[in-house]
Amino acid sequence: MVHIVEVDDVDDPRVDDFRDLSRADRRPDRPGGRGLVIAEGVVVVERLLASPYPVRALFGVRRRIEELTEATAALDVPAYVTDADVMARVVGFHLNRGVLAVADRAPVVEPAELIGRSRRLVVLEGIGDHENLGALFRNAAALSVDGVLLGAGCSDPLYRRSVRVSMGHVLRVPFAHLGSWPEDLKLLRDNGFRVAALTPRADAKSLREAALDSGPVAVLLGSEGPGLTDEAIAAADLAVRIPMASGVDSLNVATAGAIAFHAMSGT
Incomplete structure (x- = not known):
């Protein structure tokens, strides 16, 4: 059970982990x-x-702390209780949700380990927008993707905004960082995966033709605007496109990802 600790002093050092979250230099x-x-x-x-x-x-x-009584029953950590005004002054903004928790990072997962225990993976290149990253993790969780591999140019999935937008699913969908890009895509191929690069190119296979629900598959997604680099597409086994109505040339990356993840599920 958590230990309830009353806090009424904005400068109380015990809540320093939660302080000034609106300041980039203090986060x-x-x-x-x-x-x-x-x-x-x-x-x-x-x-x-x-x-x-x-x-x-x-x-x-x-x-809000009381709403978490059951979930924190086995937890042996402090729960600092305060009023909305003190909390806002500590955090740096008014928090409608009324509660925060802070944790240390879990041990890093190695790419080979994640690949070895998976059949459906997402590989990301250049996803620097934290909201898109969080939305991709939420979609991956909803559509039973086994994990996420982060290539060059991706933001930290554990940034506060990514965690929030993912509705916490970034904390349960395993991810790993690829050190050599795009050379490390070979790790997937060595483990029997097909790597499908999602692109709006006219010469790419349609999603239906690609049969992404067959065998171990990794879908490769790029950033908004530029999309995947030519090098990443060349390193994939096939290029895949989502057919769209005339006059529409692209989708938000999280939306495109959700469509591809559903195709991978075969449902």
Whole structure:
């Protein structure tokens, strides 16, 4: 059970993990910071509690902390309880969700390990937008993708906005970083995967023709605007497109990803 600790002083050092979250130079989840994982709101905090990320503490208004009583029953960490005004002054903005939790990072998963236990994977290149990244993880969770491989130019999936937009699913969908890009796509091929690059090119196979529900498959997605690099497409086994109505040349990457993930499921 969590230990309830009342906090009424904005400068209380015990809540420093939650301080100044609106300031890029102070954020504990930012590159160069302490590498902490921050969850916002009851639903996302519950998913953090059920994840492999070691929780350090909770911070919120009493009503939200009490809503988490069952989920925190086995947890031996402090839960700092305060009012909405003090919380807003500590955090740096008013938080409608009323509760935060902070955790350390889980051990890094190696690409070979993730590939070896998977049949359906997503590979990302250049996904720098945290909201798109979070939405892709949420879609991957919803459509039973086994994991995500991060190639060149991708943002940190554990950035606070990505965690929030993913509704906490980034905390349960395993991911790994590919060190050599796009050369490490060979790891997939060596493990029997077909790598399908999603692109709007007219000469690409249609999604229906690609039969992405057959055998181990990894779908390769690129950034908004530029899309996949020529090098990434060349390193894939096939190029795949989503047929679209005349006058529409592309979709948001998270939307395109969801369509491809559904095609992978075969349902």
